[in-house]
Amino acid sequence: MNAASSGLPRPVIIIEECKGCGRCVAACPKEVLRISTTVNGMGYRVAEYVGEGCVGCAFCFYNCPEPFAIEVHKEDDRS
Amino acid sequence: MIIKSKGFYEEFERKAGRKRTTHYCAGCGHGIIQKLIAEAMADLGIQDDTVFVSPVGCAAFCYYYLDCGNVAGPHGRAAAVASGLVRAIPDKIVIAYQGDGDLGAIGFNNAFQAANRGDGFAHFFVNNALYAMTGGQLAPTSLPGQKTTTSPYGRDVVKTGEPLKVCEIFNQLDRPVYIERVSVADTKRIMKARKAIRKALQIQKEGKGYAFVEILSPCPTNMRADSVKAAQFVTDEMEKTFPLGCLRDRSDEEAPCCMDIAPRSVDDIVSADYEGDEITDMPDIKERKYKFSGFGGQGILSLGLVLADAASELGRHVSWFPSYGPEQRGGSASCSVVVSGLEIGSPAIDHPDVLVAMNQPSLERFLPTMQSGSVLIYESSVPLEIQVPEGVTVYPFPAADIASDNGVAKAANTALLGCMVELGLLDMPDEDVAAALARSFAAKPKLVDSNKKVFEAARAYARERLV
Structure with a gap:
């Protein structure tokens, strides 16, 4: 069962908007974000979610300097 | 619930290149x-x-x-x-x-x-x-x-x-x-x-x-x-x-109000009955260019203003154009007044028809610009050591002495006004000039009578000695 279907909180990283600065990785209190080996169209190695452990605090969102690179989805958006 | 950005454009249309990414460096x-x-x-x-x-x-x-x-x-x-x-x-x-x-x-x-x-x-x-x-x-x-x-x-x-x-x-x-x-x-x-x-x-x-x-x-x-x-x-x-x-x-405090300063109407500030004048062209009133010049503090600019005010009250076209240094007193000051029955082209004067000079620098500066047929009145305590251009009529006039002798040492300008009236240089009824002079002291009524005395004494002198 992955995070999206479990209804658990999870960060959603939009790969093409991420500049790989690492602020979200440093800010995550649960240490469940990391810089991946994936390189996006701008040439950045982007952040990724390890897949579990997110508590939905949105620290990553507020530390991210890009408007659209990261969102935090919480359980009540199940549809 | 999705936590995501608000308040941004969905697409950054004005930006070149990527439409959902800022131009900022990573980590900015x-x-x-x-x-x-x-x-x-x-x-x-x-x-x-x-x-x-x-x-x-x-x-x-x-x-x-x-x-x-x-x-x-x-x-x-x-x-x-x-x-x-x-x-x-x-x-x-x-x-x-x-x-x-x-x-x-x-x-x-x-x-x-x-x-x-x-x-x-x-x-x-x-x-x-x-x-x-x-x-x-x-x-x-x-x-x-x-x-x-x-x-x-x-x-x-x-x-x-x-x-x-x-x-x-x-x-x-x-x-x-x-x-x-x-x-x-x-x-x-x-x-x-x-x-x-x-x-x-x-x-x-x-x-x-x-x-x-x-x-x-x-x-x-x-x-x-x-x-x-x-x-x-x-x-x-x-x-x-x-x-x-x-x-x-201090965000819990009331917003500050403007100070209670009563607004004044334009009429209060300019004058109670000023309505903006209709000017009718008067082709038979010839254009005259007056230059008044002296030290700052001698009342040069005020003298020009009295003349301009008198002409304005008579419905003529008038310009008054002062020129002075940064000093309040003691520097050179002059003003150019043009009075005309028709619209005035320029308030600047290259060749005055009448020059009133109250000191030596004024003579040095403006006398050479005078042309034949023009009139010079100068303060006679100042030696006239400059070549007078041909055809200029010269009137030496003891404005300072007349003012002192009549009790208002500072009123040399008023004396000069009286002299100009008597020499017929103003093209307007005497009483209109006297009225403008009185208006100029509206804020200092005590000075009206003493200046009137200087004005009349100057006229008497000019009538007896100059005309």
Whole structure:
């Protein structure tokens, strides 16, 4: 069962908007974000979610300097 | 629930290249700060009532991103533009956003005066202790010992000054409502910054006045660090010089009211019955050009004004054009008066028809410009040592003596007016000139009679000795 279907909180990283600065990785209190080996169209190695452990605090969102690179989805958006 | 950005355009249409990505470097604090401002605007429901003034610097392109009204200010002038906006559209919310080079250096006075006036806008000051856009040079806010491209061995505060603490300086002013310094170096600090930004905008929504928020912000590129280390520099080094905290919060107080200064009507200020004159052309009134010249303080400009006033009351076209130095008294002063029955082309006079000269420099300067058929009246205690151009009629006149002998030493100008009347140089009824003279002393009624005496004595002298 992955995070999206479990209804658990999870960060959603939009790969093409991420500049790989690492602020979200440093800010995550649960240490469940990391810089991946994936390189996006701008040439950045982007952040990724390890897949579990997110508590939905949105620290990553507020530390991210890009408007659209990261969102935090919480359980009540199940549809 | 999805936590995501609000208050931004969905697509950055004005921006070249990628339409959902900012132009900022990876890890730049501007993006974090603008995310907080955009979110606050959206949450407060003020986007459609807000005008955001972009600065010059890295944040010059805020108008690409923020979904509200946008204006771009010239370098350093965002605060001045905001001050104009709050006057032009007082019911709207205005935000000015500036970096430390923009606000702290070239634009400091604009920002300072806006804060001192308490102009009603939210002022966001992004401090990264250097000039970023131009390549990491020393800024007014650079730290003691900080290495920048123009202080490669470190900032020497003895040579280049101490870091400019803008919050502390603004906190000396009476009018700001709210002053706080925050940081976006980590989550805890970002949350405080978020609160401060929302408060500054709430103050605008309530129309309470000037709110200033300084935001310490990392510049990984010019701090020569990755984004995490740059943020660490902001916390470990910048906060030593720029301690975080709220310096002032008067947002719970009532907004200040304007002082109770009773407005005066234009009629009070100009004159009670002034309605703007209809001027009818009078082709038979010949144009005459008068030059009055002397030392400042001799009443030269007033003499010209009396003549201009008398002619104006008679419905003639008049111009009065003064020329004087920066000194209140003692320098050279002159005025050019043109009276005509028809419209006047220029108030400047190259060749006067009548020159009234009260001192030697006046003679030296203007007598050579006189042409045949013109008239010179000069203060006869001044020696006439200059060649008089051919065809100029010369009247020496003891204006100063006549004034003193009649008890008003300063009224030499009045004496000269009397002389001009008697010599028939004014083309108007005597009583109209006398009336204008009396009007000129409207604010000092005690002087009316004494000047009238000088005026009549001067006329008598001119009648007996000159005509």
